[in-house]
Amino acid sequence: MESRVSRWSNHRTRRIVLFAAAVVVLIVTMVAAFFYHRGNGTLTIEDARTGEQYGSWKLHVGDTFSVGFIHSVNKSPVTDHYELRRDGIYVVKTVYYGFGAGVQTELEDGQKLEYGEDGSMIITGFDRRMDDLIYFVGTVSDHTLVINEKESVSLRDLCGRNSMVRFVWKL
Numbered sequence: 549m550e551s552r553v554s555r556w557s558n559h560r561t562r563r564i565v566l567f568a569a570a571v572v573v574l575i576v577t578m579v580a581a582f583f584y585h586r587g588n589g590t591l592t593i594e595d596a597r598t599g600e601q602y603g604s605w606k607l608h609v610g611d612t613f614s615v616g617f618i619h620s621v622n623k624s625p626v627t628d629h630y631e632l633r634r635d636g637i638y639v640v641k642t643v644y645y646g647f648g649a650g651v652q653t654e655l656e657d658g659q660k661l662e663y664g665e666d667g668s669m670i671i672t673g674f675d676r677r678m679d680d681l682i683y684f685v686g687t688v689s690d691h692t693l694v695i696n697e698k699e700s701v702s703l704r705d706l707c708g709r710n711s712m713v714r715f716v717w718k719l
Contacts, residue, residue, distance in 0.1 A: 587634055589719040593693070593707065596682050596714040602707045609634055609719070611696055615703075618689035622648030630715075636677045637717045643670050681715040 587609030593602045607613075609632055616627040624645035631638045644651055645668055652671060655661055659673040683703070685691050687710055691703040707713050 587719050589632065589717060591632065591695075592716045592718070593703070593713050594716060595707070596712040602711075602713065603701070605695055605699075607632055607695070612640075613693060613695045614697075615683060615691055615693055617683075617686055617691045619644070619646070619648050619651065620686075620688070621650070622646040624648075626651065630678070630681070632717050633677075634719065636679065637681050637715060639674045639676050639678055641670060641672045641674065643668050645669065678715075683713055683715075685709060685711040685713060 589607060589609065590604050591607050591611075591613065592604040594600060595602065611632050612629060613632075614627050614629045616625060618624065619626050626642065626644040628639060629641040629643070631640050642652065643664070647653060655671065658675070659671055662670045662672070664670055683691055685703045685707050690705075693701040693703055693706075695701070703711070703713065
């Protein structure tokens, strides 16, 4: 009789241990999947010629940044908006206030033009990976980096006038 109880007890204990182990594995998998999906990475600004690093920020897949500047020809603000994805930096939107050399004048397939309350022209629907995102930091006016619509950084102060800077995203 005692051996039957021991076997039953051992069988029950084994089932509880296996169930607990399965729960732990499930929790660990869910946490790992969350962090994998979120994707911790680094956005870096470097000198496009030498690779010298000017600054870096710990960000996540799905985070955004923008680069704003005054257009050199029409002297009006332009802001390019980007999203960080697993496979790179994607331009998603541009906002500008006047036409000039180098400003988009025609829409491509999938793009949409809207007008902001402030008179801005907003083009969305780019969804284009920027394999080599380079800016020339202004001499007359500054370029401003804004991260997640919160942190604002003067590229002139960070990198210097006339710097050719590359944005690099690494997971």
